[in-house]
Amino acid sequence: MNTVKSVRELRAAIAQARAEGKQIAFVPTMGNLHAGHSALVSKATQRADFVIASIFVNPLQFGPSEDLGKYPRTLLADQEKLVDAGCHLLFTPDVGEMYPHGIDDQTRVSVPGVSEGLCGASRPGHFEGVATVVSKLFNMVQPDLAIFGQKDFQQLAVIRTLVRDLNMPIQIIGEPTVRAEDGLALSSRNGYLSSEQLNVAPLLYRSLEEMAAAIRAGERDYAKLVSAAQAQHSAAGFRPDYLEVRESNSLRPATADDRQLVILLAAFIGSTRLIDNLAFELDIPT
Numbered sequence: 001m002n003t004v005k006s007v008r009e010l011r012a013a014i015a016q017a018r019a020e021g022k023q024i025a026f027v028p029t030m031g032n033l034h035a036g037h038s039a040l041v042s043k044a045t046q047r048a049d050f051v052i053a054s055i056f057v058n059p060l061q062f063g064p065s066e067d068l069g070k071y072p073r074t075l076l077a078d079q080e081k082l083v084d085a086g087c088h089l090l091f092t093p094d095v096g097e098m099y100p101h102g103i104d105d106q107t108r109v110s111v112p113g114v115s116e117g118l119c120g121a122s123r124p125g126h127f128e129g130v131a132t133v134v135s136k137l138f139n140m141v142q143p144d145l146a147i148f149g150q151k152d153f154q155q156l157a158v159i160r161t162l163v164r165d166l167n168m169p170i171q172i173i174g175e176p177t178v179r180a181e182d183g184l185a186l187s188s189r190n191g192y193l194s195s196e197q198l199n200v201a202p203l204l205y206r207s208l209e210e211m212a213a214a215i216r217a218g219e220r221d222y223a224k225l226v227s228a229a230q231a232q233h234s235a236a237g238f239r240p241d242y243l244e245v246r247e248s249n250s251l252r253p254a255t256a257d258d259r260q261l262v263i264l265l266a267a268f269i270g271s272t273r274l275i276d277n278l279a280f281e282l283d284i285p286t
């Protein structure tokens with residue numbers, strides 16, 4: 001696997017792969033890779049002949065009080081994982097390479113609708129930062145397809161929408177969340193958790209499963225389910241951010257008639273904010 005830091009080197013490597021007639025798959029990341037990222041790269045190797053990953057901790061998507069400074073940078077370990085997963089080329093630009101004219105004057109991409117509410121409400125500017133950097137990366141790499149984790153469900157919806165609205169000829173693939181045995185969704189931010197916090201964190205996914213089971217059994221009072229689950233979370237030491245039942249394609253608040261649902265949550269444990277979601281389909285009544 002080659003690692004390149006400049007757009008010029010990236011484009012040269014891609015031109016060579018294209019000249020060899022290769023299909024290109026792209027996995028953008030912020031590094032500190034775990035088994036969830038490796039699964040995205042493995043999937044990419046099944047779908048294309050040339051797999052490119054990027055590692056860039058994007059300042060534009062972090063709020064002023066967020067963890068940009070302490071976000072883990074683990075390049076050597078990440079490179080090993082990418083090689084093991086079958087990646088061919090790694091792009092690791094620095095901030096000057098991505099934003100050569102400064103961050104303040106950078107053209108921004110904003111995606112209305114699906115960016116609003118949920119993480120969009122709790123992290124103002126976050127999805128504009130994601131949409132901007134992903135658009136830039138897509139223009140630099142010009143992949144045939146790009147793969148993202150479904151753990152960031154709203155992010156995936158934002159990226160699908162921007163690709164559609166900006167006519168980018170890129171197929172977007174969402175891959176299922178990889179979980180620890182206890183159900184905890186793998187996340188780079190899990191590394192911030194103490195062993196005590198790691199013991200309670202799986203409660204979040206358990207309550208998503210319980211809520212989904214209740215909905216499958218016929219419960220349609222979503223507000224009641226949400227307040228019961230949040231009371232449980234608070235009692236276990238979480239500070240709930242949001243917990244909502246939404247229609248999974250549009251991300252609008254779910255009605256009793258919707259069949260394709262996703263329950264999304266964000267909660268703080270100590271100073272660490274965890275997100276998770278569970279998407280499911282209800283049987284159509286016969």
Ligand code: PAF
Pocket residue numbers: 028029030056058061130133134152155
């Ligand atoms: O999901 C991530 O790691 C980031 O938000 C992404 C898509 C790489 C953009 O910086």
